[in-house]
Amino acid sequence: MNIIDWFLDRFRLKTVHRGIFDRDIPEGISYFYCFGGIAFSAFLFCFISGLFLSLHYIPSEKEAYQSILRIQEEVPLGKLIRGIHKWSANVLIVSIIFHSIRVFVTKSYRPPRELNWVVGVLVFLIIMLEGFTGYLLPWDQKAYWATVVxxxxxxxxxxxGETILLIIRGNYEVSGVTLSRFYSFHVLWFPSIIILLLWAHFHMIKKLGISKPL
Amino acid sequence: MSINKQLEKINRRVFLKKVIKSFFLVISLILPFIWLTILKPKNPKRRDFKFFEIPKDKYPKEGLKKVDIKIDEKKYFKIFLVNRNDNSLIALSPVCTHLGCFVNFNRYNNEFICPCHGGRYDIEGRVITGPPKENLQRLPVKIENDKIYVGLII
Amino acid sequence: MKKKFYPDYLIEILFFAILTFELILILTFIFPPLIGREIDLLVAYQPRPEWYYLWLFWLLRYFSADTVFIGGVLVPLSIVSFLILVPWIDKKIGWKFTALIAFTFLLIFLIATIIEAIS
Known part of the structure; x- marks a missing residue:
């Protein structure tokens, strides 16, 4: 027994009743079914590039802009990773839109998969919020005013309204407090919620199977 | 085991299940509450007017002048000083009352225009058209010892 | 032979993942990320959201200051709750009408984004 087999066995990836790899795929899946996979891979790219970015980013009122400048100009590969983060976020949203159109057109949200649809909508919502909170982090003109508006x-x-504004901003104005909490949302709260929801999403796909094409 | 004892055991089970369920219910009710309490600042700085001096050369002879006021080392804030025809002075905040963008002054039309959603104000800050409902905020102007002070909310 | 998730389907997913990554790389090289100027309270600035919020930005032009929350909060919330309730709305009024509503939303989204993007 080689080491990979040992690992797969001990991890119980190979037992029949638990295997995620041993699922049947219904006949006639077209390439329109790939957008979910694309969205997930875009999410992973976002996640990994975000991990790298967070090594150099400083979420403080005085340092945020400078650290982004450093990432852009001094950090090796910094600009590339920032670009990947930005563009994979865009690809993520586009592919989620296409994925949900595909699910809608093939009527895959029908029972017993309603809950999976709901989870998907929640993921989409939180991804949009990620976009909003991430917009502030460079702490430049665009970021600041977009967040003010x-x-x-x-x-x-x-x-x-005023209470909600205080809860979001942490102050009457958009300030360093806002920056640090948006940072926390962007890198901790929302990603962990997304990962939980995605786990639920995939769990249900595994248990219910991919819906039969029309 | 007598039937009574068994029944007791079942009741115990039911009771324990209820305890566990209510435990998680309470936790899930408390967590959002804690979340909101932590996010809401305890004593947010009340916005108050702080007065800043305006240099003499920034005083508008007629019409309008954009004045940059130094708040601290690096921070500046702009306001509009308007000299009305009757020689009274008003200071206008540049913050659009719609969603908080900064307005521009257009010299050709003598209007303030908000770049965000196209709100327009006349030279005294009254709304002409567009989404804003309220006029531009007038900042308090103080004249002491021949010097002009403008109150800013910082 | 029936298609299995592993390896038949996973290889296709991997292929698409790599394709996606290449697309992202190409986009990064053609449009590298920019950084704006430092926060400056002296100049008027027109903030523009990312493209996926442009429709909201466009919508807010039509709501005056005291009704902003309708366009900015109620409309997005109702769209989200429509999306969440799609399986049950479908059951109630049938797929065609649900699709009609969803398609209207999509069309408005697209048109508003395009209008706001070129203006």
Whole structure:
């Protein structure tokens, strides 16, 4: 027994009742079914490039902009990794949109897969929030004003608006407090929620199988 | 084992299950509450007017002048000083009342235009058209010892 | 022979993953990331959101200051709740009408994005 077999066996990846690899795939899956996979790989690229970026980024009012400049100009491969992070985020959103169109057109959300659809919508929502929180992190003009406008929208809700604004910004103005909490959301809260939800998503796909094509 | 004892055991089970369920229910109710409490600042700095001096040469003879006010070492803030025809001075905040972008002054039309969603104000900061409803905020102007001070919310 | 997830399907997924990565690399080299200027409270600045928020930005033009929350909060929330409820709406009114609503949303999204992008 070689070491890979030993690992797969001890990890119980090879037992029949638990194997994620031993699923049947229904006949007639077209290439329109690939967008979910593309979205997941784009998420992974985002995740990994984000891990690298976080090694050099400093989420503070004074240092944030300087550290982004350093990533752009001094850090080896920094610009490339930043580009990958940005573009994989864009590809992620485009492919999620196509994935959900595909799921809608093939009516795959119908019972028993309603919950999986709901989980997918939640993932999409949180990815959008990731886009919003990530926009502030460079702490440049564009980031600052976009966040001012974006949070002012939440602040415009009657009666509870000001409280919500304070909860989002941590202050009356967009400031260093806002930056550090957006950073926390962007790199800790939202990714962990996304990973949990994606686990649920894949778990349900595994248990329910891919829906039969029309 | 007597039937009574068995029944007792089943009841115990039911009770334990209920305890476990309510434990998780309570935790899941408390967590969002903690989350919000942590996020909401305890004593957010109340916005208050702080007065800054305006240099003499920035004083508009007529019409409007954009004035940059130094707040600290690196931070500047711009305001608009408007000299009305009756020689009274008003200071206008550049913050658009729609969603908080900074407005520009257009010299050809004598209007403020917000670049974000196209709100327009006249030279005294009153809304002409566009999404904003409220006029541009007027900042308090103080004149002491022949010097002009403008109050800013920082 | 029936297709199995491993290896028949996984190899296709991997192929697409690599293709995606290449696409991302090409995009990165053609459009490298930029960094704006430092925060400056002196100049008026027109912030523009990423393309996937442009439709919201466009929508806000039509809501005056005291109704901003309708366009900025209620409309997105109702779209999200529509999306979440799609399986049950489908059950109630049938696929065709659900598709009609969804298609309208998509069309508005596309048109608004394009209008806002070129303006």
């Amino acid at each position: 974006g949070t002012n929208i939440a602040g415009s809700i009657p009666f509870v």
